[in-house]
Amino acid sequence: MADKTVNPVLKQVLELGPTLAFFLIYLRIRDETYVWGGTEYTGFIVSALIFVPILLIAMGILWMLTGKLSRMQVFTAFMVIFFGGLTAWFNDERFFKMKTSIVYGAMGGLLAIGLLRGQSYLQYVMEEFLPMEREGWMIFTRRLCAMFFALAIANEIIWRTQSTDLWVKLETFAFPAVLFVFLWVQIIGLQKYLIDDPEADKG
Known part of the structure; x- marks a missing residue:
């Protein structure tokens, strides 16, 4: 379908x-x-x-x-x-706050499992939208894996040490914005690995 x-x-x-x-x-x-x-x-x-x-x-x-x-x-x-x-x-309320850490940690963990197997699970998900050489995908995956773990750790520190008001604001705006900017910077920085014609690369 x-x-x-x-x-x-x-x-x-x-x-x-x-x-x-x-x-x-x-x-x-x-x-x-x-x-x-x-x-x-x-x-x-x-x-x-x-x-x-x-x-x-x-x-x-x-x-x-x-x-x-x-x-x-x-x-x-x-x-x-x-x-x-x-x-x-x-x-x-602690259960709801730690949810964010577990989600980011799980995503980082999945990417890490793929990396340990010499694979980029990120490539499986995004290759159709972002054709790129394997080396580029491995670099992108390693960096995003580290970023997910960093966000998970940051969330744990913030909800355990800061006010609920601050956590809600960071959860709603800061974390998504940081992740968006990070992805944008990575895509720009990995331009040399992009494939203009995926079919040509397969040949």
Whole structure:
């Protein structure tokens, strides 16, 4: 079945919108306390719980429009549901905060496994969109692997030592921005490895 096309702006809204919604909801209710079933929940925990269905709805719409979801999107959704559930069950916001470390750590770990096997799993995922020589992919993969581990460590340090307000802001804006800039710099820096004609390279 051919992949469906979708407006790129709408696609970005569906992918980034839930995180922005979480940020806005948190700003609105961060100082509130809610009592359900005799248990008090902070505004942060309530925001995290509201984020789960928003994310699932956005992913459902994206799946209906495109006919597919990436494995990373599915994995991220699972982690959000799982750690959102733990956050609610134990009434402990730390579970939701450590989710980010585990997601980045898992992505870095997967790339590291491929590197240990002399392979670039990143190439398998992105080669169709970014034709590049194998040497370039290995360099790109090593750097991105290190970046994912660095983000995981940074998240652990930040949520354990800084305020929830700062963590939410960094989680919503700083981490994605840092990763975007890093990827952009890498693509520019690896221009010499790009393949203009993938078919010609195979010959």
